[in-house]
Amino acid sequence: MRLRPAVTFHVVRADGGPEVTVPMRADVLTCGKKGDLALHLDPFVASTQARFAFADKHRLAVEDVGGGNGVFLRVRREHELSGGGELRVGRQRLVVESVVPSAPAPDGTLIWGSPDSDYRFKLVQMLEGGLRGSAWLLKDGDNYLGRNAGEVTFPSDAFVSSRHACLRVQGKRLVVRDLGSSNGTFVRLVAPTLVEDGDHFLIGRELFRVQIGRPA
């Protein structure tokens, strides 16, 4: 029989102070205001936000059980997004929306507006409290995201790297790729996901790293 691996959660402090280390002692570990991994000071975290469990004795999986502000996983290489998908970079939360094609009214009239270059996706900034902020149409090909350089910029967000990520639209697909940013690019979990050693998760304002070691 295979033994389950030793799992440790390292909560990374934003001020660079010493990490808080929490070992996973049972088959299930919950994260949230009232979770095993207690994030009780964060107003953006639900009572139980994430649930880590062994899917089949030795593979660790994670699931968002709190909804709301979600659970975000740091993108290692690239990650495909679809309409409704969410990204976090720096202090930003960005929602991917599909752009629907235009259609004329029954009398044949089309509403005049800016020229449409067959945009398929739009990135919408969410503001604290749930308001919609700025929005960017994503053109076909590469759309660069950064603090000052690129198509999608956040000049006032010091946690966004100058060249942070790239959003590539190819036909009906949208793929996000991190460009070696300091603080990472995170995508929202939409389904139970297997966890790899060294994965970083962002819940509310809390960042933690999961270490999966040899069986104890």
Next chain:
Amino acid sequence: MSTALFSRLAIVCPGCDQLNPAGAHQCTACGADLFGPAEAAAAPAQAGPTQPISQATPIPPGGARRRPIPVLEHHESSPAQGQTPIPLKNKIRTAGTPFVLTVLSGPKKGERFRLAPHTVIGRTRGTLLVPEDPFVSPQHATLWVRDGRLHVRDEASASGVFVSVATQELIVPGGYFCAGNRLFRYLGALPPAAISPAGTIVYGAPLPPGGTCYAVEERLLGGRSGAAFVTAQPLISIGRQECDISFGDDKTLAPRHCELSPIADGAVLRDLSEGLGTLVRLQAGVERQVKLGEQIRVGQAVMRFEAAEAQR
């Protein structure tokens, strides 16, 4: 023509082309004296709703009109339906006004139309038909020339009628304006964020401390939201280069085309385009005056109001 014959024929008003019943002395649409001096044609129309004018308004046999009155004369290469182009220099002065609309963009770009005292623009109904422009509603806008000025009204069209901002103009939250070939909507101040008393707060980028945020969005054809810009700054600039909202490759925009300054009940929109034009959308049914040199947009067409004399 005998008076007896007049009394039996319907009469087309020389001013607005309204088909009046036999025996009428005053136009039922614009109130002009049907047998008076020519100036009566330019008498002010009533502000009330105007009946749609069919291009096929029949001219009674024998001509109840005292003179031929081309409603809209077209003096470029492609004549309007059933009309012969008349070169401007040879044109006989009729009830047509001494003003023209020069089309600056759209399918009829480069063409010029002499304005009648009363013109209706539409895709299928009116005196100036633009069947090739899908952004024009079946009956879109009404134009009058009165006292040397153009007056325009949006007939509840889908895309709206836009008129030049002279230097600056107040726009209300939700108001539309266009810069070059692009359409924008000023959304006004963002509402205060909902604060949940107990539960979790919706995560998002932090709002600027203390300041109210204002939003402008671009509107794509088909009435869809495009890019949006939210800021707490007191000025929002739109243009081709180094603006808050920049479109580097759009030659219909000036480097700094226009600016918005949010105020309590709207925003002040300033045109900086040096002739390219910043236009605001009229409220449907509200009449607006347009001065010489100013522009109007109907669908894809941007037209400039000019005096015919100035054009050779």
